[in-house]
Amino acid sequence: MRTTMSDRPVLIAGGGPVGILLALALAQRNIPVRLYEASDAINEAPRASTLHPATLEMISALGLLDDVIGQGLIAPTFQFWDRPTRRIVAEFDHAILAKDTKIPFVVQCEQHKIARLGLERLKAFPHASVSFGAPVASIADCGDHVEITTQTGLGMETVSGSYLVGADGGRSTVRKALNIDFEGYTFPERFLVLTTPFDFATEHGVAFRAYFSDPDEWANLFKVSGDDGKGRWRAVFPTVPGQTDEEVLDESATEARLQKFFPKAGRYDIFHRNIYRVHQRVAASFRKGRVFLAGDSAHVNNPIGGLGLNCGVHDAMQLADQLAAVMLDQRPETDLDRYNGIRRPMNIEYVQQQTIANKKRLEERGPAAREANFDHLRRTAADPVAHRAFLMRTSLLESVRKNASLAGAS
Structure with missing residues (x-):
């Protein structure tokens, strides 16, 4: 019997939310898929949690929206603050996007929950499999198929597939095996994340997503539900370059940071402390x-x-669409060239540029420039047309609409 492209599974390295949702999207299109994750279980460390309206539309198409909302928190608004004076500069409300999307809000749902929900749905598909504790050790592009070697409990195993997707994180084994440069830079300061149950919304009127501009120490503050549903607030601060982990994570030092941020009677309960390096890089x-x-x-x-x-x-969603169309003989294989041609520029324009600008806005030191930033934010929030345009971009709806027009072009 002749082996067709659709008979061979798509192989995925990486069992985070991107890899798992890609696997689910392919499985729902009747494409066989095999996913391999190096760790023994889903990583539950505090990481990303914000899901913008554009992404929630995709989550909805996968049938996961109600579950994600049920395990997360709806955040319709977000704020910019002047930290030294503890004043709200501007507030933006996604409700203004009601005519642009059926989901005019953000959901704060921790990424390990998203991965777990997707993994549970994958169990319904006999043509999908997930292997934990199975790192991809090597890859080979054989022209008409790919092969990977993975470490399993029984030893090394070679697996054949139609295509391979590396969704295995910033230190990607797949990217390194391909000798693809990771262009960009690493910030000299690291970021500190402190998790506390203290209710900043009730006590200080902080929205579930808030950004604090400060020439000395900017900060981010956002709320997640936590695994127990009782609510957790994550505060993010920059560290001083050269500080050791011990200095940054010291109990008295982290307490002092939070007390300087929002003073309160008694100590803060701090459930989690984490410090990590931050990069701006694109393959x-x-x-x-x-x-x-x-x-x-x-x-x-x-x-x-x-x-x-x-x-x-x-x-993941664009790649699932394109791979499925090619493997089901609905599109020519040359159609896959457009994945890089669309997604790479899209990341640079809408993610790299925005996140770099966001950081510069928060850490701005010049008094005149800070006030100009604040004035621009106030005027933008007060003008319905500008307010909507700002949110279309920051919520990534603008990028997704542009992506759809490019991906749909012949």
């Missing part, structure tokens, strides 16, 4: 032969604005 290409990159393996950025995970999901 030189998102495709090489039968191998593709998606999510953090293709691009990383600072988290201000919550765009990285969203863009990764958008990569």
Whole structure:
């Protein structure tokens, strides 16, 4: 019997939300898929959690929207603050997008929950499999198919597939195996994340997403539901270059940061402390032969604005559409060239540029420039036309509409 392209599974390296949602999207299109994750389980460390309206539309198409809302928090508004004076500069409300999307709000849902929900849905498809504790050790593009070698509990295993997608994070084994440059830079300061149950909304009127401009120490503050549904607030601060982990994570130092941020009687309960390096990088290409990159393996950025995970999901959904169309003989294989041609420029224009600008806005030191930024935000929020245009871009709806027009072109 002749083996056709659709008989061979799509192989996916990486069991985070991007890899799992890609697998689900392919499985729903009757494409066989096999996913391999190096870790023994889904990573539950505090990471991305913001899902913008454009991404929620895709989550809805996968049948996961109600579950994501049920395990997350709806955040219709977000704020910009002047931290030194503790004044709200401007507030933006996604309700103004009601004519642009059926989902005019953000949902704060931790990425490990998204991955778990997708994984649970994948169990319904006999042509989909997921292997944890199975790192991809090597890859080979054989012209008409790909082969990977993965480490399993029984030893090394070689698996054949039609295509391979590297969704295996910023340190991607797949990207490195392809010798694709990861162009960009790493910030000299690291970011500190502190998680506390203190209710900043009730006590200080902070929206579930808030950005604090400060020439000395900017900050981000946002709320997630937590695994127990009781609510957790994550505060993000820059660290001083050269500080050791011990200095940054010291209990008295982290307490002092929060007390300086919003003083209160008594100590803060701090459930979690994490420090990490932050990058602005984009792979030189998102495709090489039968191998593709998606999510953090293709691009990383600072988290201000919550765009990285969203863009990764958008990569996955476009790639699922294109791979399925080619494998089901609905489109020529040359159609796959457009994945890199569309997704790479889209990330640079809508994610890299925005996140770099977001960070510069928050850390601006010049008094005149700070006031100009504040004045621009106030005028934008007060003008319905400008308010909508700002949210179309920051919510990635503008990029998705543009992506759809480019992807749909013959």
